Amino acid sequence: MYLSKLFIPTTKDVPAEAKIKSHQLMLRTGMIKQSSAGIYSWLPMGFKIMKKIEQIVREEQNLVGAQEMLMPTIQSSEIWKESGRYEDYGEEMLRIKDRQGREMLYGPTNEELVTDIFRSSIKSYKSLPQILYHIQWKFRDEIRPRFGVMRCREFYMKDAYSFDLNDDEAKKSYNKMFYSYIRTFNRLGLKAIPMAAETGPIGGDLSHEFIILADTGESQIYADKRIFEINLDNYDYSDNSLKKMRNDFSLMYAATDEKFNSNEFEKKVKKENQIKTKGIEVGHIFYFGDKYSKPLNGLIDTQDGKKVAVKMGSYGIGVSRLVGATIEANFNNNVMKWPKSISPFDVVIIPSISKNNNENIQKAEKIYKDLKKQNIDALLDDVDENMSNKFKKHDLIGIPYQIILGSKSVNDKIEFKELNYKSELLSLEDIKSKLKNK
Amino acid sequence: MYLSKLFIPTTKDVPAEAKIKSHQLMLRTGMIKQSSAGIYSWLPMGFKIMKKIEQIVREEQNLVGAQEMLMPTIQSSEIWKESGRYEDYGEEMLRIKDRQGREMLYGPTNEELVTDIFRSSIKSYKSLPQILYHIQWKFRDEIRPRFGVMRCREFYMKDAYSFDLNDDEAKKSYNKMFYSYIRTFNRLGLKAIPMAAETGPIGGDLSHEFIILADTGESQIYADKRIFEINLDNYDYSDNSLKKMRNDFSLMYAATDEKFNSNEFEKKVKKENQIKTKGIEVGHIFYFGDKYSKPLNGLIDTQDGKKVAVKMGSYGIGVSRLVGATIEANFNNNVMKWPKSISPFDVVIIPSISKNNNENIQKAEKIYKDLKKQNIDALLDDVDENMSNKFKKHDLIGIPYQIILGSKSVNDKIEFKELNYKSELLSLEDIKSKLKNK
Numbered sequence: 001m002y003l004s005k006l007f008i009p010t011t012k013d014v015p016a017e018a019k020i021k022s023h024q025l026m027l028r029t030g031m032i033k034q035s036s037a038g039i040y041s042w043l044p045m046g047f048k049i050m051k052k053i054e055q056i057v058r059e060e061q062n063l064v065g066a067q068e069m070l071m072p073t074i075q076s077s078e079i080w081k082e083s084g085r086y087e088d089y090g091e092e093m094l095r096i097k098d099r100q101g102r103e104m105l106y107g108p109t110n111e112e113l114v115t116d117i118f119r120s121s122i123k124s125y126k127s128l129p130q131i132l133y134h135i136q137w138k139f140r141d142e143i144r145p146r147f148g149v150m151r152c153r154e155f156y157m158k159d160a161y162s163f164d165l166n167d168d169e170a171k172k173s174y175n176k177m178f179y180s181y182i183r184t185f186n187r188l189g190l191k192a193i194p195m196a197a198e199t200g201p202i203g204g205d206l207s208h209e210f211i212i213l214a215d216t217g218e219s220q221i222y223a224d225k226r227i228f229e230i231n232l233d234n235y236d237y238s239d240n241s242l243k244k245m246r247n248d249f250s251l252m253y254a255a256t257d258e259k260f261n262s263n264e265f266e267k268k269v270k271k272e273n274q275i276k277t278k279g280i281e282v283g284h285i286f287y288f289g290d291k292y293s294k295p296l297n298g299l300i301d302t303q304d305g306k307k308v309a310v311k312m313g314s315y316g317i318g319v320s321r322l323v324g325a326t327i328e329a330n331f332n333n334n335v336m337k338w339p340k341s342i343s344p345f346d347v348v349i350i351p352s353i354s355k356n357n358n359e360n361i362q363k364a365e366k367i368y369k370d371l372k373k374q375n376i377d378a379l380l381d382d383v384d385e386n387m388s389n390k391f392k393k394h395d396l397i398g399i400p401y402q403i404i405l406g407s408k409s410v411n412d413k414i415e416f417k418e419l420n421y422k423s424e425l426l427s428l429e430d431i432k433s434k435l436k437n438k
Numbered sequence: 439m440y441l442s443k444l445f446i447p448t449t450k451d452v453p454a455e456a457k458i459k460s461h462q463l464m465l466r467t468g469m470i471k472q473s474s475a476g477i478y479s480w481l482p483m484g485f486k487i488m489k490k491i492e493q494i495v496r497e498e499q500n501l502v503g504a505q506e507m508l509m510p511t512i513q514s515s516e517i518w519k520e521s522g523r524y525e526d527y528g529e530e531m532l533r534i535k536d537r538q539g540r541e542m543l544y545g546p547t548n549e550e551l552v553t554d555i556f557r558s559s560i561k562s563y564k565s566l567p568q569i570l571y572h573i574q575w576k577f578r579d580e581i582r583p584r585f586g587v588m589r590c591r592e593f594y595m596k597d598a599y600s601f602d603l604n605d606d607e608a609k610k611s612y613n614k615m616f617y618s619y620i621r622t623f624n625r626l627g628l629k630a631i632p633m634a635a636e637t638g639p640i641g642g643d644l645s646h647e648f649i650i651l652a653d654t655g656e657s658q659i660y661a662d663k664r665i666f667e668i669n670l671d672n673y674d675y676s677d678n679s680l681k682k683m684r685n686d687f688s689l690m691y692a693a694t695d696e697k698f699n700s701n702e703f704e705k706k707v708k709k710e711n712q713i714k715t716k717g718i719e720v721g722h723i724f725y726f727g728d729k730y731s732k733p734l735n736g737l738i739d740t741q742d743g744k745k746v747a748v749k750m751g752s753y754g755i756g757v758s759r760l761v762g763a764t765i766e767a768n769f770n771n772n773v774m775k776w777p778k779s780i781s782p783f784d785v786v787i788i789p790s791i792s793k794n795n796n797e798n799i800q801k802a803e804k805i806y807k808d809l810k811k812q813n814i815d816a817l818l819d820d821v822d823e824n825m826s827n828k829f830k831k832h833d834l835i836g837i838p839y840q841i842i843l844g845s846k847s848v849n850d851k852i853e854f855k856e857l858n859y860k861s862e863l864l865s866l867e868d869i870k871s872k873l874k875n876k
Contacts, residue, residue, distance in 0.1 A: 007505050007568060009559035033555055036514040036542070041555055044505045044570075067445050067482045072592045073511060073575055074532075074544070076474040091537045094512075096544075099529045099579045104474070106512070106534075117471055117479055121447035130445060132482075137511055137575070141537045154510045 001345070003381045007044050009033075010393065020216055022327035023148030025336060029396050031323075038145025038153035045344045045397070046323065050156065052342040053188060053322050054135055057158050060184040064176040064237065066131040066160050071113050073137055077103035079112040083295050092140045106139035111292045111314055114161040118310065119298040125165050128300065128310070129173055133160035135319060149324045150280070156320035162313045165300060167289065170311040174206065174287050175242035177315045181210050181283050182249075183232060188322065189339025190329055192282065193223050193254045204288025204313075209281050211256070214328040217278035220257040224269040227252040280325045287313040336398030337419040345379040346435055347371065348399040352387050352406040360405040367403060367414075367428060376435050378403075395419070401435060439783070441819045445482050447471075448831065458654055460765035461586030463774060467834050469761075476583025476591030483782045483835070484761065488594065490780040491626060491760050492573055495596050498622040502614040502675065504569040504598050509551050511575055515541035517550040521733050530578045544577035549730045549752055552599040556748065557736040563603050566738065566748070567611055571598035573757060587762040588718070594758035600751045603738060605727065608749040612644065612725050613680035615753040619648050619721050620687075621670060626760065627777025628767055630720065631661050631692050642726025642751075647719050649694070652766040655716035658695040662707045665690040718763045725751040774836035775857040783817040784873055785809070786837040790825050790844035798843040805841060805852075805866060814873050816841075833857070839873060 009030040018024045026032045031046025042050060058068065074096070080086035086093075094106040107113065114132060122130065135158045145153050162173035178194065185192035190212045197209040211221060227249065235245040253268045255261070256279075265274070290309035292298070299307045318325075330337055338344065349367055351360035364380055371378045379399060381390055387406055394402065404415040404423065416431050417423035426434070447468040456462045464470045469484025480488060496506065512534070518524035524531075532544040545551065552570060560568065573596045583591050600611035616632065623630035628650045635647040649659060665687065673683040691706045693699070694717075703712070728747035730736070737745045756763075768775055776782065787805055789798035802818055809816045817837060819828055825844055832840060842853040842861065854869050855861035864872070 005503070007507070007559070007570060030559070033558070035510060035551060035554070036512075036516075036540070039510045039512055039514075041510060041551070042508040043555070044507050047507050050508075065443070069445070069482050069485045070480040070488075072473060072477045072479060074474075074477055074577065074592055076477075078474075094534065094536060096532065096534050098532065099581065102474070113473060113479070116473070117481070120471070121445070121468070132445060139512065143537065154512055 001379050003379055003383050006379070008397075009043065010396075017146070018148065020147050020150065020328065021331050022150065022324035025327050025331055025396060026148055026324065029398075032149065038142055038151075040149060040152060040154075042320075048344045049338070049342055050320060050323050053326075054156075054158075054319050056187050056341060057184055057317055057319060058135065060180045060187070061133050061158065061160060063183075064131070064180045066133045066177075066180075068134065069132055070134045070136060071107070071110050071117075073106055073139070074104050075107045075113055077105055079116050079296065080105065083112045083115075083292055085112070092142065094139045094141045107136075108138055108140045109314075109316075110134070110136075110159055111161070111312075112296065115292045115296045115298045115312070118161075118163055119293075119296060122163065122300070122310075124301050125303055128163060128165050129169060130163040131160055131173060131176070132163075133158060133315075147324070149320050150328075152320070155318065158317040158319055160315040162315070163298075164311045165302065165308070166311060170287060170289070170313060171206075172239045172242070174285065174313050175239070175246050176237070177285050177313070178208065178246050178249075179232075179235065179237075179242050181285065181315075181317070184317065185210060185212065185282065186232065187341055188326065189341060190282070190322075190326065191228055193221065193227055193279065194249055195254050195256060196250075196259070197284065198258075204286045204291060206287040208285050209256075210283035210285075211279035211281050212325055212329055213275075213277055214280050214325065215278055216328050217280040219279050219281065220260070221254070221275065221277050221279040222257075222260050222265050223254040223275045224252045225273050225275045227254060280321075280328060281318075282322055282325050283315075283317045285313065285315040331398075335395045335419055337400050338398045340400055343398070343400055345399045346377045347401040347403060348379045348381060348394055348397070349403045350381045350387070350390050350394065350405065353382070353384050363409075364403075364405050367405075370428065371432065371435075374432055374436065376432065403431060439815075439817050441817055441821050444817070446835075447481065448834075455584070456586065458585050458588065458766065459769050460588060460762035463765050463769055463834060464586055464762065467836075470587065476580055476589075478587060478590060478592075480758075486782045487776070487780055488758060488761050491764075492594075492596075492757050494625050494779060495622055495755055495757060496573065498618045498625070499571050499596065499598060501621075502569070502618045504571045504615075504618075506572065507570055508572045508574060509545070509548050509555075511544055511577070512542050513545045513551055515543055517554050517734065518543065521550045521553075521730055523550070530580065532577045532579045545574075546576055546578045547752075547754075548572070548574075548597055549599070549750070550734065553730045553734045553736045553750070556599075556601055557731075557734060560601065560738070560748075562739050563741055566601060566603050567607060568601040569598055569611060569614070570601075571596060571753075585762070587758050588766075590758070593756065596755040596757055598753040600753070601736075602749045603740065603746070604749060608725060608727070608751060609644075610677045610680070612723065612751050613677070613684050614675070615723050615751070616646065616684050616687075617670075617673065617675075617680050619723065619753075619755070622755065623648060623650065623720065624670065625779055626764065627779060628720070628760075628764065629666055631659065631665055631717065632687055633692050633694060634688075634697070635722065636696075642724045642729060644725040646723050647694075648721035648723075649717035649719050650763055650767055651713075651715050652718050652763065653716055654766050655718040657717050657719065658698070659692070659713065659715050659717040660695075660698050660703050661692040661713045662690045663711050663713045665692060718759075718766060719756075720760055720763050721753075721755045723751065723753040725749075769836075773833045773857055775838050776836045778838055781836070781838055783837045784815045785839040785841060786817045786819060786832055786835070787841045788819045788825070788828050788832065788843065791820070791822050802841075802843050805843075808866065809870065809873075812870055812874065814870065841869060 096104040164170035293309040351364035408415040413425040534542040602608035731747040789802035846853040851863040
């Protein structure tokens, strides 16, 4: 892609209400545009990053045997009345009357709807376990939407639902999702800490939040930093291995300020291992047994001929929120550096362009074509502006690798730079193999 | 994927209101489940097919230089008041009041919102042309939703918007989309005819519908069958080539009953080339100049310092509708056969299973693993039922190729069948190379 063709309306004027750095950066680099309070359009670069995050989430869901489907955004109020949440949910639920006067709503979550699908499809213990998930837009009518995509009204979320015969089996599903989440955040280049959590309005008796470290986060975090040394490769997808995995995580101290106990922290975690920082919630998992299956009659025939309510859990990841959270975790000293796995492009080619000399731009186009053949996704900055402005701009756009065609590149040696590191002179072959190995 | 693990609630009880064959089949094979009138959940197999269609649509949009982005589902009424369509649109628009009492709506289309994005981002002729598209859920509150996903209320649509300096340039964008559409439907295995059309509520003075042939379609079609002999490989993406392409299509007679003229048809089309059948609209493209940019102030600085309203077109493909339309076009004599490009699996392995003999299922598992290594996406039917029932079931599920492990498969020769053809005995190597070449 040539930068001059890319629809990327960068701007220097950030509105005053953009108070946190991810909101500011996303507006400045043309990733999003607000259309109404708490509702955004995703412009091409922001969209591309969100899609890459979505794909990693999807792959890790599939690896634990979750099956993708898609529930609609508009739901009938009927099933919410069955579960008892229609009145409870309050004003955050966007309630709608259709032309026939039927009470509908824009789904803020899907426990009721997925239970309805399950109860009409699955009748026997033989068909369990099942994990279904979808990645769909949700709406929560926040009274004060703010912080850009971090606390908006229309947001993109992966939510999975597990169905099991009994508590023991259900905990196996829970552990699978726990593992899937840790793997997902790792692949996104984020340091995520699972924390035992309150279950809140979803209900149930077992719950974890996944919190990533970011100085600007909303929650205060206290943890044992050895939690990041747990090697995921030591586990496999077998039930026993995943049980051990969750136990290994549980042994490491981690708490938000609500649960924090200073004495316990000092006793359990050596000074040099103590982390005290802030964090952002990016995932939340719940086990709530028959909280929804019971009122909604999601019954299963057991092997000995009884009928029992199926045991359920739900598992959410905020996909659109993760775009903002990744910026909060990675944008420092005026330099944004996207993790390689979700960077909008693999590399940006930055030629120095002047009226009298088009050698650099020609060289850039040649390199661009060459990279394309190798399936390396490059952005070519063909905009006519000085190099100092270009570098400032690319510090914000945040593509982690740069090929710079200016005064330093001579003959067959080309200036190559990783953001936050010094540049080096390399042959194109070496650059290609570096980019491919990244 | 093992069939016993797949969430595919097949059913023999099809509700009476399912009147057309795609609606019936999608319910019978567990592709969708209705959640309220005209609103469906997409279960794993239906979802997978829709995603494959979406991906082909996306690839062909990208090939003509359209850039993907994503607008939200919920829009403010403000921009619709600016364009004058808020009152005009009538009861099909789902109108919503949020908790602050603001008038919102669930977008039935996006001309207003994309013009709003454009006007705040692009100011100069130098940044033109631009084509932006998104694939997003829409809502139209049909008074009588029916025919399953063919006329539902919440539906999935690709809509693109072009922005050009003047009519001549705009027609180049129009031709690009025209070509992209023909290519898209070809790749989906559908015979699509472009027809000059009325512009309806979108407005403008140039429009084509794309209609695929299906006996059960809603529109009567009269056409010259040589339209299917136009070879798309004879054109490239240059403006002149695409102009010729559109002209070549226009020379072929094609009309729906509204525009049909019997004398003209008989005069222009030889008897042996006449097609008289029914069809289903799957795409619609419009050129409407400054219909929206003028009231919404989407202005561009021209090269000679003037300001002109940008010239726009819009281009829709019904992605969820295409799932149903493909069934209408391909489900005949109780056999559904998915086009290879969008089949839910590349092949299904059907072993004959009996209590006393597990040789076939073991053989099936071995073949399954082997195919997986070659990236061939197989479904293994490990359900314990007789072969006759299995074949009936797979006639409906519609995977185009079958590997049958029953009495006919001996030693190294395996029974391989393409739906609607006779089976043959082949080595596994030959089967693999057949599947890879398909």
